[in-house]
Amino acid sequence: MTITEAATSAKLRWVALAVLMLPVLLVAIDGTVLAFAVPKISEALSPTGAELLWIVDVYALVLAGLLVPMGSLGDRFGRRRMLLIGATGFAAISAVAAFVPTAGALIAARAAMGFFGAMLMPATLSLIRNIFTEANERRIAIAIWAAGFSGGAALGPIVGGFLLEHFWWGSVFLIAVPILLPLLIGGLKLLPESRDPNPGPIDALSTLLVLTAMTSLVWSIKSVAIYGPSLPVAAAFGLSLATGVWFVRRQLGRPVPMLDVRLFANPVFSGSVAANLLSLFSMVGFLFFVSQHLQLVSGKSPVEAGLVLLPGLAVTVVAGLVVVRLVRRFSPGTLVVAGLLLNAVGYAVVMVSGKAGSDLGLLIAFAILGAGVGMAETISNDLILSSVPAAKAGAASAISETAYEVGSVLGTAVLGGLLTAIYRGGVVLPEGLTAQQAATAGETLGGATDVASQLPAGLGGQLLASAQAAFDSGVIVTSAIGLGLMIAAAVLARITLRRA
Incomplete structure (x- = not known):
């Protein structure tokens, strides 16, 4: 080859x-943009409470359950092929979702988006593994890839806020079309095809087992956060555990498994997956309460709230790129530990303020958190890919993406659920509310804000002050838990990644 x-x-x-x-970018934006469209969807489609939850949750349920099977199929049939099929299907279903007339149809469309979205994500990371064979270039590429998730999550409120201020609720789904059309064109010309040269046979039972295990796990986590412990939640968790064990035993007994679970015997691989999951846990959990504070306490519009988060996004991108240079001087394990400790510092900044904090304090806390996530995500994803053979990149990528989705779910379910529970126990409802108003205001800060706007100024102000104080108290407690979890994660990373 010439120069x-x-x-x-x-x-x-x-x-x-x-x-x-x-x-x-698209999948990350989709993860945050829908939350801002929920009020308009409720107004237009009049869903029941259960239907509204399914509109929000069904995408993550299907996506998490199918990531591993789709990664395996990409290894077998070609990762570029799966990427382009997923892009075509996702764009088409998104266009349909924008114009559905009923809540049931929207739930079905969101489930189909999760199906095609599961084709997209394992393919992106595994193709990077095959395109960038030189270690330093691959780290830079993964840094940019990881920053795309953070960037999309922060852009979601800005883009969604703009669209919802000017167009109908369905416009948030049409974002997919202009983003994925260039992918279809550029993918055919620029992306090389890659696959496992020795794929195993298609294993329908393993696909069913992992789908059941992951879907039941995600549903039980979300449900216990919303409704608390119950027999159905315990049954779903038990089903997840049983099918998960069955899946692992089946993989160990097959000569060519769908997912080589022996990879987890490598402490570098398993420690990196854990760091990946917990980094996303910290970011998504933080975004859950900061987005509410900026809009419901500080009174900012969705666009203004998104703009407050932009500096943190920039820091995430810069940290992910800078860590590529730092890894030449420090071990990967040390940098992952440093990133997780920065996540802990971000939560500590919120705690020190004594309440949810000023907008400036939240901006600084998110910037520190962004630096930690940028470092930990970049190095952990690189370690996940580099610790397996190139032929197994699709399976490793699927595990990494599954960790991302489970981390996102846990961040919202655990920290968000605790915040909601503390709010419910701490809010003091003034006398004079109807039963319906009391129920709405006692559930969430958003509900209290809506009820306060319907009341006389004095009574509304009293309710709003109590609701915001209860919310701020919940933020302090959840931040303390986030701080403790990040320190524990740093200790785990230190132990497992010593020889990375």
Whole structure:
């Protein structure tokens, strides 16, 4: 290869990365943009409370359950092929979802989006593993890839807020079309096809087992946070545990398993997966309460609230790129530990304020957290990929993406559920409310804000002050829990990644 050909090849690798960033941004945006559309969806489609929960949750349930099977299918049939099929299906279903007339139809569309979304994400990371074979270039590429998730999560409120201020609720789903069309065009020309040269046979039972295990786990986590412990929740968790054990035993007994669970015997691999999951846990849990504070306490619009988070996004991107240079001087394990400790510091900043904090304090806390997530996510994802053979990149990518989704669910369910429980126990409802108003105001800060706007100024102000104080108390407690979990995660990473 001549120098000119090598330079051209290097340039095309980075152009290919730009193409792969499109589905990453889309899935991350989709994770946060829907929350801002819920009020308008409720007004337009009049869903029941259960239907509204399914509209929000069904996407994550299907996506988490199918990531491992889709990663395995990508290894077998071609990762680029799966990426392009997923992009086509996701764009088409998103366009349909924008115009559905009923809540039931929207639930079905969201489930289909989860199905095609599961094709997208394992393919992106595994293609990066095959395109960037040089270690330093791969770390930079993964840093950009990881920053895409943070960027999409922060852009979701800004983009969604703008669209909802100017258009109908369905416009938030049409974002997928202009993002994925360039992927289809560029993917055919720029992305190389890659697959496992020795794939195993299609294992329908393993697919059913992992789908049942992951879906039951995610549902039980979300349900216990909303409704508390119950027999159905315990049954779902038990089903998840039983099918998960069955899946692992089946993989260990097959000559060519769908997922090589022996990878977890490698402490570097398992420690990196745990760091990946807990980093996302910290960020999503933080975003859950900071987005409410900025809008419901500080009174900012969705667009203004998103803009407050932009500096943290910039820090996330910079940290992910800087850590690529730092890994030349410090061990990967040390940098992952440092990133997790920065996450802990971000939560500590919120605690020190004594309440949810000023907008400036939250901006600083999110910037510190963003630096930690940028460092830990970049290195942990690189370790996950580099610790397995290239032929198994799809399976490893699927595990990484599953950790991402479970981390996101846990961040919302655990910290969000605790925050909601503390709010319910701490809010003091003034006399003079109807039974319906008391029930609504006692559930969430958003409900209290809505009820307060319907009351006389004095009574409304009294309710709002109590609700905001209860919410702030919950933020302090959940931040303390987040702080403790990040310190524990740093200790775990220190033990498992010593020889990374």
